[in-house]
Amino acid sequence: MLALLNACAGGPPTAPVAAATPVAAQSAPRIPEQVSNPAWEADMRRFEAADAQSPPPRHGVLFIGSSSIRFWDTLAQDFPGVPVINRGFGGSELRDSTWYADRIIVPYAPRQVLIYAGDNDLNAGRTPQQLRADFIAFVERVRRDLPKTKLAYISTKPSPSRAHLLATQRQANALIQAEAKRYGVDYIDIFTPMLDATGQPDESLFIEDRLHMNRAGYLIWQREIAPYLK
Structure with a gap:
């Protein structure tokens, strides 16, 4: 006692x-200093179970991030000949991938990591400046253990259900683009090609929830990302 x-x-x-x-x-x-939701532990265990059953290739091309990555069911066929690994977990924020790097990045020793994250972060109230800091923390965390791995950041997408965030997204994307250049990280702009002629999110690229993409949306991602694959 x-x-x-x-x-x-x-x-x-x-x-x-x-x-x-x-x-x-x-x-x-x-929470919120380290992760946005402690429930991601279930996703980590799901990944570990999948890896035990069918180990993914080492030195592959790893896609991580939120639901836009998780729901990319055609990832392998969209990039034929590229040893892709999908470790997206829906609803996650950028800092979540940093926190779980030792479980969803480092073990695969990937030759390249492409991350899509930031959309949920801004919607949850994180500022563009906080997202920039989260991006820097992610880059530094990965390079601590994998200094030779190439990194690419996929910009946040403009979705109809979050059109009120367009100005905030533009600011965050610009801040991260500048840091990406400084850190030698590829910055992939998918924001601009997903706008319609009026500068608003193109409704034709999304499913009924107006947040997640349909096949047409993923085809834009395929086109914009392909030149950056190592």
Whole structure:
């Protein structure tokens, strides 16, 4: 009991409390500093189970990020001859891929990583400046363990259901594009080609929810991304 009182009060812990410290260190990550949702643990375990059943190629081309990546069911056929790996997890933010890098990036030793993230972040209230900082943290995290891996950032897309974010997206994309140039990261603009003649999100590129893309939308992504694949 004394050990528990000391721990709660911030006093010097006794031996039993010190022994419990490793357990505390393994507790769920805090929110919002580290991840946007602790439920992503289920996705990580799903990936690990898939890898155990059918190991993906090492030194492949890894696509990670949010639902636009996860729902890209034709990824392999859209880039024939490229050893692609899809590790998108829907609803995720950029910082989530940073936090889970040791589970969805580093083990694959990819020759290239392409990330699509930022859309959900801005919709959740993160600022363009915060997204820029998250981008830098992602790049530095990957390069810590994989200094030779090529990186590419896919800009946020303009979706009809989030048209109110267009100005914020433009600002965030511009900030990240500048940092990408500074860090030697490829910046892939899919924002501009997904606008219609009036400068609004092209409704014809989306399914009924007006957020996720149909085949026409993915064909634009295929066209814009292909020149950057290493």
